[in-house]
Amino acid sequence: MIEVLRAGLCDLVMDPGRSGWRALGVPAGGAADVASLAAANRLVGNDAAAAGLEITLSGPVLRFPAGGVAALTGARFSAVRSRGAAVAWNETLVLAAGETLSLDQAQDGCRCWLALRGGLAVPQVMGSRSTLLPVGFGGHLGRALQAGDALPCEPGTGEVRLLRAHPPSVEGTAPxxxxxxxxxxxxxxxxxxxxxxxxxxxxxxxxxxxxxxxxxxxxxxxxxxxxxxxxxxxxxxxxxxxxxxxxxxxxxxxxxxxxxxxxxxxxxxxxxxxxxxxxxxxxxxxxxxxxxxxxxxxxxxxx
The missing domain is CATH 2.40.100.10 (Cyclophilin-like)
Structure with a gap:
């Protein structure tokens, strides 16, 4: 489970999105960078399509009452764990029971993705757990996270492996x-x-x-x-x-x-x-x- 102690600017539950509904006017939505979310899921032993969090520009403070295994990919944010410990990007993070993860401002880029072992267990709507803000459904109550929210997770299975990911090279100044x-x-x-x-x-x-x-x-x-x-x-x-x-x-x-x-x-x-x-x-x-x-x-x- 994840408890939201402080919400970020726009924290959304996301998976790869909902395909097959465009004829009814429903966009696929989903993570803005599906590959980055998939990489975070792989780092915690999830299926690549498991639901995680997409965090934009300014991040939340999250508490993990039972601990867990997490990973962050995408833009790097100013971030600390409990007791001021640094937070590594693109690798498996093992969190102790009661530990917090505090994300502040994005240092570069706009968005990062947080995966937790087992995946977020919000209900599926039209085959996806992704939040669709313009119409207010999917994700957690169809909205961005707020302080006091609690998100359940599916139980993880299999051995926990400590992994590191290397993202593809991107030239930021290229057209x-x-x-x-x-x-x-x-x-x-x-x-x-x-x-x-x-x-x-x-x-x-x-x-x-x-x-x-x-x-x-x-x-x-x-x-x-x-x-x-x-x-x-x-x-x-x-x-x-x-x-x-x-x-x-x-x-x-x-x-x-x-x-x-x-x-x-x-x-x-x-x-x-x-x-x-x-x-x-x-x-x-x-x-x-x-x-x-x-x-x-x-x-x-x-x-």
Whole structure:
């Protein structure tokens, strides 16, 4: 069990998400970086799809009444265990009964993921334990954690192994790689030049539904478009010309023209963008994007 002594900015129960419901208007949602959550689960001996916590920008203070085996992956936060002991990232943590884990501000990036051996045992909704904030279901009561919450965990099975993970290398200053969107032809040379040569800043109004960008306006031929299916990473351009990168809890359809889409290999990088970060774009061919795939985590026994 996890007891929440102090809530962070936005602590959400997450698993890989709920697939197969987009036709009913329900996005898949789930962890913003499924690979990082899966790595945390592997470090504690869980199935990769077990539910854990996604923690954003400023973290919680958690107490573990019965102790447990935990792991943290993703952006590093200022963090201490009971009695001021340091907290290691990307490795198995054995917590004593009654021990606390205190996460403060993110030191780099935006999000981290916490797995606990056995996985969080909140009810499944539409086949997933993930929180879907825009509609208020899933996770713990359909909302972010609050002080006083208690989250049950499934019992862990098998031998506890002390493991260390090595995340894939990511160049933080590199442009986000994108492929052309279905309406890329509607954008004139001025609009395309603004988009690919410009530098954008992540707006403070951004959240899991979408990252709003401030920067050069992207011009395009105004046209009435029928609603079309959209996915996380799709970049739409509303009438004001300021691009929006759709997020994990974003709509499943949209009527704004899509200039591009972030490739799957760069979605973990998208998950770590925070308000104020600078964003640039670089186009790649579709086949090259498919070949890149997602980076692999390496897991090894700790010495």
């Amino acid at each position: 986000l790689r994108v492929v052309a969107g279905p309406q890329a032809g509607q954008f004139d040379d001025t609009g395309l030049a603004a988009f690919f040569a410009g530098t954008y800043r992540v707006n403070a109004a951004s959240d899991r539904r979408g990252l709003r960008l401030t920067g050069p306006a992207v011009t395009h031929a105004r046209a009435d478009l029928p609603s079309q299916g959209v996915l996380p990473g799709a970049i739409q351009v509303p009438p004001d010309g300021r691009p929006i990168i759709l997020g994990w809890d974003g709509p499943v359809t949209g009527g704004y023209p899509l200039i591009a889409g972030v490739i799957a290999a760069d979605m973990p990088k998208l998950a770590q963008l925070r308000p104020g970060d600078l964003v640039r774009f670089m186009t790649v061919e579709l086949e090259a994007a498919r070949a890149l795939g997602a980076g692999q985590w390496d897991i090894e026994e700790m010495a």
